[in-house]
Amino acid sequence: MHPIPLSDLPPRDWAASSRDLDRDGVVHLPGALGPEALAKVEAAVEFSLANPGPSARHFYPEEAATFFEDRGSRHLPLVRETGIDSMLAALWGEDRFWYLGEQLFLKEGGRSRRTPWHQDTSYLRMRGSQLVACWISLDALPKQHCLEFVRGSHRGVLYNGSAFAADDETAPLYRHSPLPRLPDIQARRGEFDIVSWDVTPGDMIVFHLGALHGGAGTDQRMRRRTVSLRFLGPDVVYDGRVRDERGAREGNDEAMAGVYAGLADGDPFPVAHLEQV
Numbered sequence: 066m067h068p069i070p071l072s073d074l075p076p077r078d079w080a081a082s083s084r085d086l087d088r089d090g091v092v093h094l095p096g097a098l099g100p101e102a103l104a105k106v107e108a109a110v111e112f113s114l115a116n117p118g119p120s121a122r123h124f125y126p127e128e129a130a131t132f133f134e135d136r137g138s139r140h141l142p143l144v145r146e147t148g149i150d151s152m153l154a155a156l157w158g159e160d161r162f163w164y165l166g167e168q169l170f171l172k173e174g175g176r177s178r179r180t181p182w183h184q185d186t187s188y189l190r191m192r193g194s195q196l197v198a199c200w201i202s203l204d205a206l207p208k209q210h211c212l213e214f215v216r217g218s219h220r221g222v223l224y225n226g227s228a229f230a231a232d233d234e235t236a237p238l239y240r241h242s243p244l245p246r247l248p249d250i251q252a253r254r255g256e257f258d259i260v261s262w263d264v265t266p267g268d269m270i271v272f273h274l275g276a277l278h279g280g281a282g283t284d285q286r287m288r289r290r291t292v293s294l295r296f297l298g299p300d301v302v303y304d305g306r307v308r309d310e311r312g313a314r315e316g317n318d319e320a321m322a323g324v325y326a327g328l329a330d331g332d333p334f335p336v337a338h339l340e341q342v
């Protein structure tokens with residue numbers, strides 16, 4: 066399928082959006098997806114929810130509200146059919162990039178928890194400027210239920226990941242790590258430059274995977290279905306910084322051990338196992 070040209074997509078000042086993304090690590094693109102494109106995203110998300118992949122999980126299963134996550138690499142066609150590939154090319158000035166897969170979250174059934182503050186790069190061994198997620202909510206969300214970001218944090222410290230522990234959202238993913246523990250952003254919000262938006266279905270938020278971000282929970286009778294489509298470009302290198310001094314591997318890192326074998330910090334990221342967009 067040929068990419069949908071930018072001229073067929075909702076108009077925007079792409080140079081300004083590109084500057085915002087580079088400076089802030091995040092940019093809100095209101096109305097990026099028209100009704101047809103949005104319907105395709107919704108169908109893809111509903112398919113994934115009805116057919117969870119092997120890594121699907123329920124966070125905090127002891128709690129009444131649902132907080133479900135699924136990851137996979139089943140929706141690359143969607144990227145082309147919605148013009149997201151053309152939008153990314155406009156943001157990056159680069160039309161060669163790879164699909165890192167999708168991550169879905171479903172929160173419903175009462176007051177679900179927040180998604181703890183974290184950086185995706187704590188879980189992924191990647192470093193570079195061309196490393197983003199396109200986050201889409203299928204449900205209208207007022208600002209206080211949106212995904213939130215610490216502006217500019219993609220250029221700052223790489224923190225240890227959050228283990229998503231029920232009793233402490235900053236509890237570290239890697240127990241014996243030189244990476245500093247996450248600050249308690251939620252407890253000290255006033256100290257951080259936090260940004261979020263009211264979003265309506267069709268909006269897209271593009272953020273650098275190194276940006277600190279955290280997602281609101283839900284209230285009674287709310288449904289919050291969100292999907293992140295993630296990509297990397299050619300300037301991304303393997304991030305070989307030690308995560309756990311005792312060699313423990315976690316989550317995605319464990320699954321990628323074979324791909325990373327023999328790589329040194331700063332080597333070009335091995336893209337052979339990924340699908341080019």
Ligand SMILES: O=C(O)CCC(=O)C(=O)O
Pocket residue numbers: 168170180185198200212278279280281291292293
């Ligand atoms: O939507 C959310 O609550 C979390 C999203 C998120 O953390 C991500 O897409 O990386």
